[in-house]
Amino acid sequence: MSKPANEKALVAGEEGGGGGGSVSLGKGAWDCDTNTEIPPEREAIVFEEIATMDFPFEGIPTVPPRKDMDHMAFYCGGCRYRVTAYPDWTAGRVKQALFKGGIARSNKPEHIRNTPGILKWEDLELIYAGQRMADDKQLADYHVPPGCQCLIAIERAKLILGKPDPDSAYWN
Incomplete structure (x- = not known):
């Protein structure tokens, strides 16, 4: 499949995408193929989330169907x-691609985490x-499109x- 011309992620810090280091809750995107930050102003373009009038609903713009079927997004x-991942890839292969691409950057600092x-x-x-x-097992075995x-x-x-324990403050 062809890739959009504007898909390349920028290096952290370029064109105001800056910050580069920590992951903040609910914010940020990372391109594991290039091991670089996707600046906030480019996220909607990279993930094809810009509403257009290609398929309007009652005169309201909607997000058209994706064209990039070569990439998957993981939270x-x-x-x-x-x-980059395909349904015929095994979950192990995808995990390796995510790890190689920098997903370990989501780790909290050692002194404040309660897991390894x-x-x-x-x-x-x-x-x-x-x-x-x-x-x-392949992703297709789980019906991942x-x-x-x-x-x-x-x-x-x-x-x-x-x-967490039922009495934990987590539930408050």
């Missing part, structure tokens, strides 16, 4: 990670439609911890 630690962090690709767990994906934008990558240790 991890409040940041969105973009990586993402230290190797095996520390990742991929989730789609509520299902954990086995490393040796090409160009999927709603996948989760989470540190495996966080899933092992389970729910």
Whole structure:
């Protein structure tokens, strides 16, 4: 499939995209293919989220169907990670691409985290439609469509911890 001309992510700090270091909750995007930040002003373009009048709904612009089926988006630690991936790839292969591309940057500093962090690709767990994906199974086995934008990558240790205690302040 052809790639949009404007898909290349900029290096952190260029053209006002700056900041480069930490991941903030609910903000930020990272291109794992280039291991660079996707500046906030480019996110909507890169993820094809700009509403147009190509398919209006009652005169209201809508986001047209995606054209880029070569990339998938994973949410991890409040940041969105973009990586080349296809439904015929195994979950293990996708985890390796995410890890190589910089997903470990979502780790909190050692002195404030309560888990080991993402230290190797095996520390990742991929989730789609509520299902954990086995490393040796293809994404297609979980019905992940090409160009999927709603996948989760989470540190495996966080899933092992389970729910907070019912009396925990977490529920307040």
